[in-house]
Amino acid sequence: MIRRAPVARTGLSSLRGSLTIPLDHSAPASVDRVLLARCARGDEAALAALYDRYGGPIYAVALRITGEQVDADEVALETFAQAWREAERFAGDRGSAAAWLTMIARSRALDLVRMRTRRGRLADQALAADPTGSLARGSAPAGADRAVEGSERREQVSRALAELPAPQRTAIELAYYHGLSQSEIAERLQEPLGTVKTRVRAGMQKLRELLRPYYYEAGV
Amino acid sequence: MSDPTDWRDLAAAYALGALGPEEARAFEDAMASTPSLAAEVAEYRELNALLALRDAGAPPPPAPLRARVLDRVGEGMPRKPEVTPLPARRPRSGREVVLAIALAASVVLAVGLSLDVGNLRDAVSGLRDRLEETEAQLARRESTLNALLEPGVELVVLSATGERPPGIQIFWNRQAHTVVLHAFGLQPAPEGQTYQLWVIQNGTPVPSRTFNSEADGHALVEGIAVPAEGGIEAYAVTREPAGGSATPTLPILLFGSAPAG
Numbered sequence: 108m109i110r111r112a113p114v115a116r117t118g119l120s121s122l123r124g125s126l127t128i129p130l131d132h133s134a135p136a137s138v139d140r141v142l143l144a145r146c147a148r149g150d151e152a153a154l155a156a157l158y159d160r161y162g163g164p165i166y167a168v169a170l171r172i173t174g175e176q177v178d179a180d181e182v183a184l185e186t187f188a189q190a191w192r193e194a195e196r197f198a199g200d201r202g203s204a205a206a207w208l209t210m211i212a213r214s215r216a217l218d219l220v221r222m223r224t225r226r227g228r229l230a231d232q233a234l235a236a237d238p239t240g241s242l243a244r245g246s247a248p249a250g251a252d253r254a255v256e257g258s259e260r261r262e263q264v265s266r267a268l269a270e271l272p273a274p275q276r277t278a279i280e281l282a283y284y285h286g287l288s289q290s291e292i293a294e295r296l297q298e299p300l301g302t303v304k305t306r307v308r309a310g311m312q313k314l315r316e317l318l319r320p321y322y323y324e325a326g327v
Numbered sequence: 328m329s330d331p332t333d334w335r336d337l338a339a340a341y342a343l344g345a346l347g348p349e350e351a352r353a354f355e356d357a358m359a360s361t362p363s364l365a366a367e368v369a370e371y372r373e374l375n376a377l378l379a380l381r382d383a384g385a386p387p388p389p390a391p392l393r394a395r396v397l398d399r400v401g402e403g404m405p406r407k408p409e410v411t412p413l414p415a416r417r418p419r420s421g422r423e424v425v426l427a428i429a430l431a432a433s434v435v436l437a438v439g440l441s442l443d444v445g446n447l448r449d450a451v452s453g454l455r456d457r458l459e460e461t462e463a464q465l466a467r468r469e470s471t472l473n474a475l476l477e478p479g480v481e482l483v484v485l486s487a488t489g490e491r492p493p494g495i496q497i498f499w500n501r502q503a504h505t506v507v508l509h510a511f512g513l514q515p516a517p518e519g520q521t522y523q524l525w526v527i528q529n530g531t532p533v534p535s536r537t538f539n540s541e542a543d544g545h546a547l548v549e550g551i552a553v554p555a556e557g558g559i560e561a562y563a564v565t566r567e568p569a570g571g572s573a574t575p576t577l578p579i580l581l582f583g584s585a586p587a588g
Contacts (some may be wrong), residue, residue: 112513123360131536137473138482141475144472145472151397151400151401153394154397154400155393155397156394158393158396158397162388162392162393162396163387163388164379165379165382165546166387166388166392167388168379170386172366176389179388180389180392180395181390182393183388183392183396184395184396184399187396187399187400188396188399188400191400193479202369202372202373203373203376205370205373205376205379206373206375206376206379206400207377208376209372209376210372210375210376211378212379213344213375213379214344217344237526249530260377260380261380262378264377264378268378279343281338281343282343282344282414283343283375283378286347287343287345287347288344288347289340289346289347290347292345300473302337304340307339307340307343307345308336308339309385310370311339311340311342311343311374314374314378315339315370315374316373318374318377319370321377322373322374322376323373323378
């Protein structure tokens with residue numbers, strides 16, 4: 108029952124002035140929990156909703172890794188199929204649904220590439236085309252900004268990546284998109300292994316520091 | 328590499344999949360016995376998810392992919408049962424299995440030998456009560472889920488600061504002018520006090536529902552009506568004397584702006 112407050116109009120600005128709390132629009136990650144719970148019960152509409160939320164980034168990361176649309180399709184299909192099959196099991200995980208889906212997608216995409224032994228060629232092509240690392244750029248697909256929190260996150264990620272020194276970004280990219288180990292990165296870049304390890308660690312630590320407030324909430 | 332600090336140095340590389348196979352196996356062994364290491368990796372996986380989001384560049388997924396995802400689970404996967412299973416039960420022990428078989432056998436014997444069925448009737452009646460109770464519980468949950476998954480439901484997150492800050496999510500159904508409030512990490516209000524939700528409409532705090540959290544910090548309040556005439560700019564939560572107040576007592580504990588309509 109709503110009662111109209113018998114008070115003078117306070118004005119939102121004066122109310123906000125009293126706050127010491129930052130405003131936050133983090134993703135409605137508990138919605139993901141609800142969706143996964145429904146997937147576990149066989150509700151295809153919930154899977155469709157999950158796809159609508161994460162299909163874009165999952166497909167994009169699969170495409171970047173595999174370099175082939177047909178492979179990216181397959182990776183996205185398998186990722187959501189696995190999410191459907193294992194939705195119940197995921198309920199016990201403390202991470203976010205986004206982290207889980209990304210892990211599945213990267214793993215499947217990299218497996219696919221390894222299986223087809225195209226890794227070297229793709230890495231060479233990508234490195235030649237973009238030696239500073241493609242994590243530093245990229246544009247949002249049409250319609251992807253429907254969620255306010257999504258665009259804000261993306262902006263923050265972009266800003267954080269821009270703050271990294273290029274060598275750190277490149278090392279992370281070679282691991283993230285090309286599945287190279289630190290030794291392989293060192294070999295490819297003709298750098299000492301210790302240097303590469305330091306770059307990966309320092310770069311990821313810096314990103315973590317900058318992006319921690321924007322993690323997908325792990326839910327409850 | 329037995330020093331835990333050294334392992335922590337490798338957590339980022341492990342989460343990226345950038346350790347060699349042997350190093351990765353050794354890391355996993357270390358992780359199995361070091362929960363803080365596993366937590367570190369989990370955090371880097373959250374970071375990986377964010378990096379994927381940034382990578383959402385052109386081209387977008389082909390339009391038919393969505394239908395193919397649904398087709399695949401519709402055809403290739405075993406259909407899940409339509410009815411929600413009862414809450415998870417621990418696996419039966421061998422002794423319980425024997426007891427269950429014995430009970431089943433006793434049912435047959437009871438019928439066959441015309442034994443007194445009074446006790447069985449009581450047992451069935453007890454089970455029926457439990458079943459009804461569980462069904463009612465499931466129906467309530469189903470109703471909550473349906474409320475959250477209504478088309479057009481938007482989420483407003485009310486946040487606070489602190490080491491383990493409380494959080495509140497407001498699932499706002501703009502069409503139905505109702506919200507579902509979900510709080511977590513929220514200490515129950517002290518004796519004689521209550522939490523109160525405020526709808527900030529055109530700059531004015533309109534008092535809404537009072538509520539309290541459970542001992543575990545959770546609260547779920549459904550079917551909260553909000554003004555239908557629009558102008559809702561934000562939601563806020565304060566602690567008030569039991570029974571609620573007409574004007575909010577400062578400071579405001581949690582606050583979140585509503586998404587622009």
